[in-house]
Amino acid sequence: MTEKLNNYLPESVLGKSILITGATTGIGRATALMLSKLGANVMIVGLNEQHLKDTLSDIYKVAEGEVFDVIADLSTGGGIKTVFEAVDTNFKTVDILINNVALPFGNTDDGDYEDWQRVVNTNLLSYIACTDEAVKRMDGRGHIVNIGSMSADVREETGSVYVATKAGIQAFSEALRKKVNKQGIKVTLIEPGAVDTDMQPQSTEEKRELIEKGEMLMADDIAISVWYCLALPWRCDVVDLKIRPHLQII
DSSP states (O other): OHHHHHHHSOOOOTTOEEEESSOSSHHHHHHHHHHHHTTOEEEEEESOHHHHHHHHHHHHHHOSSOEEEEEOOTTSHHHHHHHHHHHHHHOSSOOEEEEOOOOOOOOGGGSOHHHHHHHHIIIIIHHHHHHHHHHHTOOSOEEEEEEOOTHHHHOOTTOHHHHHHHHHHHHHHHHHHHHHGGGTEEEEEEEESSBSSTTSOSOHHHHHHHHHHTSSBOHHHHHHHHHHHHHSOTTOOOOEEEEOOTTOOO
């Protein structure tokens, strides 16, 4: 069975250098755990020190590759610099970048300019900045995975600022792919529907019930989708992947 699987999914992450932003909670955390268990050398970026410690504690139990960690605020230029100083210290190249960091937000009347700026800087500008730095460190081949959201298409009225950032990621991914494909670099945009993460307002019990009803995804569902996109033969590019709960209508 393993041999057959390797024929279909031959690109191993074993020994690959992978940078993951927003990696201490939710989708980023689940992805870091999975790829580390598969033998990747993973650098996880987070902002909350306790979340980072908790994630590292779990990763060390399963890791088959090396694990590195960085505390950085990716809404700032200084935070981006901190991350890539750590990259240069610990990685020879960046094989894979997974842009995942995100802050939730509602509409413009839920905050002011500084609030919007922090969200846009974190949710969109950090993707652009990390991509720029990672591409410089990709040697011949590479893969950028941008975690967006189906909010880019649904455009719910309750989150115009958040929607704007996710629509920006969608457009950035498409334009970026046209440029960097020529350099041997893949670009994949993954847009989940509702996922059990800290960004969802429901209680843990309510989320569990929604998952059982098929109205919410688990973070592991997105993590395994990331692995699938990374493991496909080099000739195959997953350009856009939308994943929604079975009973999510829009």
